[in-house]
Amino acid sequence: MTDQAGMNEQALHAEIARLNKVVQALINRAESSANIDTSDFNLFQSTITLEDLVRRRTDELEAALRENEKITRALRESENHNRLLVENSPMCIHEIDMAGRIVSMNTAGLCMLGLKEECEIQGYLYLDSISAADRERIGALLTQAYAGESSHFEFKADGPLGNIYKSCFVPIKNKNGGVEKLMGITEDITERKRLEQQLVEREELFRAIFEQAPSAIELIDPETLRFVEANPAACRMLGYTHEEFLQLRLVDTQADLNEETLVTAMRQMGESGGISFENRHRCKNGDILDVEINSRMLDLSGKRLLVGVWRDITEHKRARQEIKLKNTILQTQQEVSPDAILVVDENAHIISYNQQFIDLWQLSPQLVSERLDAPVLQTVVEQVAEPEAFLARVQYLYEHRDDKSHEEIPLKDGRIFDRYSAPATGADGRYYGRVWYFRDITERKRAEEDLRIIAGVFDNSQEGIVITDANNVFLNVNPAFTQITGYTREEVIGKDPKMLSSGRQQDKTYYAKMWQALKQNRTWRGEIWNRRKSGEVFAELLSIAAICDDDGRVRRYVGVFSDISYLKAHEAELSQVAYYDALTGIPNRRLLADRMVQAIAQAQRSGRMLFVCYLDLDGFKQVNDRCGHEAGDQLLVEVSRRLQEALRAGDTLARLGGDEFVVLFNDLAGERECGQILDRILEIIALPIVIGSHEVTVSASIGVSFHTSANEDGDTLLRQADQAMYVVKQTGKNRYHLYDAKHD
Numbered sequence: 001m002t003d004q005a006g007m008n009e010q011a012l013h014a015e016i017a018r019l020n021k022v023v024q025a026l027i028n029r030a031e032s033s034a035n036i037d038t039s040d041f042n043l044f045q046s047t048i049t050l051e052d053l054v055r056r057r058t059d060e061l062e063a064a065l066r067e068n069e070k071i072t073r074a075l076r077e078s079e080n081h082n083r084l085l086v087e088n089s090p091m092c093i094h095e096i097d098m099a100g101r102i103v104s105m106n107t108a109g110l111c112m113l114g115l116k117e118e119c120e121i122q123g124y125l126y127l128d129s130i131s132a133a134d135r136e137r138i139g140a141l142l143t144q145a146y147a148g149e150s151s152h153f154e155f156k157a158d159g160p161l162g163n164i165y166k167s168c169f170v171p172i173k174n175k176n177g178g179v180e181k182l183m184g185i186t187e188d189i190t191e192r193k194r195l196e197q198q199l200v201e202r203e204e205l206f207r208a209i210f211e212q213a214p215s216a217i218e219l220i221d222p223e224t225l226r227f228v229e230a231n232p233a234a235c236r237m238l239g240y241t242h243e244e245f246l247q248l249r250l251v252d253t254q255a256d257l258n259e260e261t262l263v264t265a266m267r268q269m270g271e272s273g274g275i276s277f278e279n280r281h282r283c284k285n286g287d288i289l290d291v292e293i294n295s296r297m298l299d300l301s302g303k304r305l306l307v308g309v310w311r312d313i314t315e316h317k318r319a320r321q322e323i324k325l326k327n328t329i330l331q332t333q334q335e336v337s338p339d340a341i342l343v344v345d346e347n348a349h350i351i352s353y354n355q356q357f358i359d360l361w362q363l364s365p366q367l368v369s370e371r372l373d374a375p376v377l378q379t380v381v382e383q384v385a386e387p388e389a390f391l392a393r394v395q396y397l398y399e400h401r402d403d404k405s406h407e408e409i410p411l412k413d414g415r416i417f418d419r420y421s422a423p424a425t426g427a428d429g430r431y432y433g434r435v436w437y438f439r440d441i442t443e444r445k446r447a448e449e450d451l452r453i454i455a456g457v458f459d460n461s462q463e464g465i466v467i468t469d470a471n472n473v474f475l476n477v478n479p480a481f482t483q484i485t486g487y488t489r490e491e492v493i494g495k496d497p498k499m500l501s502s503g504r505q506q507d508k509t510y511y512a513k514m515w516q517a518l519k520q521n522r523t524w525r526g527e528i529w530n531r532r533k534s535g536e537v538f539a540e541l542l543s544i545a546a547i548c549d550d551d552g553r554v555r556r557y558v559g560v561f562s563d564i565s566y567l568k569a570h571e572a573e574l575s576q577v578a579y580y581d582a583l584t585g586i587p588n589r590r591l592l593a594d595r596m597v598q599a600i601a602q603a604q605r606s607g608r609m610l611f612v613c614y615l616d617l618d619g620f621k622q623v624n625d626r627c628g629h630e631a632g633d634q635l636l637v638e639v640s641r642r643l644q645e646a647l648r649a650g651d652t653l654a655r656l657g658g659d660e661f662v663v664l665f666n667d668l669a670g671e672r673e674c675g676q677i678l679d680r681i682l683e684i685i686a687l688p689i690v691i692g693s694h695e696v697t698v699s700a701s702i703g704v705s706f707h708t709s710a711n712e713d714g715d716t717l718l719r720q721a722d723q724a725m726y727v728v729k730q731t732g733k734n735r736y737h738l739y740d741a742k743h744d
Helices: 002-032 038-088 107-113 132-146 190-212 232-238 259-272 314-336 355-360 365-370 373-383 387-399 442-460 479-485 508-521 565-579 589-606 620-627 629-646 671-686 714-731
Strands: 092-096 102-105 151-156 164-173 179-188 216-221 226-230 274-282 288-300 303-312 340-345 350-353 405-410 416-425 431-440 464-469 474-477 523-531 537-548 554-563 609-618 652-657 660-668 689-691 694-696 699-706 735-738
Touching: 092 107, 092 164, 102 107, 107 179, 132 151, 132 164, 132 179, 164 190, 216 232, 232 274, 259 274, 259 288, 259 303, 288 314, 340 355, 350 373, 355 431, 365 373, 373 387, 387 405, 464 479, 508 523, 508 537, 537 565, 565 589, 589 609, 589 652, 589 660, 589 714, 609 629, 609 671, 609 714, 620 629, 620 694, 629 652, 629 660, 629 671, 629 689, 629 694, 660 671, 671 699, 671 735, 699 714, 714 735
Parallel strands: 699 735
Antiparallel strands: 092 102, 092 179, 151 164, 164 179, 216 226, 216 303, 274 288, 288 303, 340 350, 340 431, 405 416, 416 431, 464 474, 464 554, 523 537, 537 554, 609 660, 609 699, 652 660, 689 694
């Protein structure tokens, strides 16, 4: 611009000089002509006129020159100002020639590249400063700029730092309109890009928090109480879609607050800035939620919005109520518990103890009222028989918080306490303290000692002992039971004693009387026939006692029994001697008398006939004399056997002595039936009998009587039969005769 101004100024001076020369030439010409003719005059006049014009033109040119000088100074000042602006610009300003090389660059650009002198960048290809990824795109823009088209673009610089720049190409044209170079303006936007990225990430983060937050978030217009925005959690918990939610007003979701109350609350929040409280929300389906709300008033771009963040505490509130109830229950349990309970915190300071603890450790009213740790512990320690060991165990448990412990503590006064201690931990595993339980077990220990003695008796008793429950099921048996029955404890536990039944027991009436006695008297004693595991039947003498609770309900039955098989065998032997014939084994006269009484009683009850048959063998004496007494005994045994086979189950055969027998026929319809049986007896007795090398035969004479009235006794019937038998002996033998009171 300065060079152009210089050229204009020189042209003006040259034009002025040229005009002056023209004027001077005209003046000289006029002065050299003495006689001026008309044409010359006119020329002179023209010269004068031209001179005036030249002078005016000269004046104009001089004025233009002065103005040009003024403009030149202004242009020079503007150029200096622009250079200062370029040099002090924070952006990189550089020129690029038509070959794509950098011609000039201001200080800011050099600093961006880490250079100090402009010469260091001159001739450097512009595209070499651009990263390979952006080079092709920027090269195309560079080509467009050479064609006269400006462009703006961003690119990443080549190099490890990877800075990001924003730049533009501005074509610089000559006076003919052709592009002679490019002006480049570049700004380092790396930090701005980083901030923009942070802003995007933060917006995404805030949006993610808003969208994914488990708590409900609402934006409310405090003027209209209309919802401006709500996150998915708020919509989900209240049961609305997002579109439905934004059609609601705050009052629509309230269970207890009306619009007037809400307006007042908005005004108060506007003054205080925010508030936290518990409230109740109504869902779309009508359900009510207990919620905890934190609300704040915000100013956003000149507009006030209420931000409400709330969470559903319905379950939490229910849990609090449940915890409160549980604490009440625990407190009640602590007071009604039979155990003395002491609770200490994590620092071993007493939190609480119940009345049972006070009574058990005999704490004075003063200690209770003061509620000091040391005096209470001292009172406890003073009562313990081994205080040092007790304190050492306590200290160990306080140091080992997770340990549980149980022990028995003997006291100086002879009492024994059961002590149990356990840590109090929360669901998260946090240690909150320790709970101590104490119980006076003095009586229990004495009872245990008694039980040990009883157990010794139980295990070492020679008598079998059985314990059953109220339903008569085996609970326990002692070793003597196994020794007597052959069954082990494991084989009988859980089973009914009926498994021992022999099938030889007394009838049901017998057992009914037994259970009746147990029910009325709680005890019973008697004999029972049972069967061992081996199958052997044995007799036992059994005593049963019912064990009842405080309400009189039977809880257990205890049976004690002895094996009396040997006694029963001895008794049988004595009975055999006393009631049975030693030779034949059939009833003797004594047992016959007993059977006679029973038979008469049965006949009286049934109304059927009882026949008494007195039988004497014919020819027995001859066998005895001829073959000997031993043969005679064998004959009596064989006759007894044959008679037993001929008789019915309910009949009785007895030997009175020698060769005399008596037969009792029970429950007969009449004489005919009796005669039929007697005929069979006569036949079988008359059959030959082989004794050793001898074959003998005998017959029988039978006298028969029958029961006719209640006044006839056994002796009378037997005497009558005996008389009838003698009639047979006298009249021919080997037959029977029915007693006739009129003739016999």
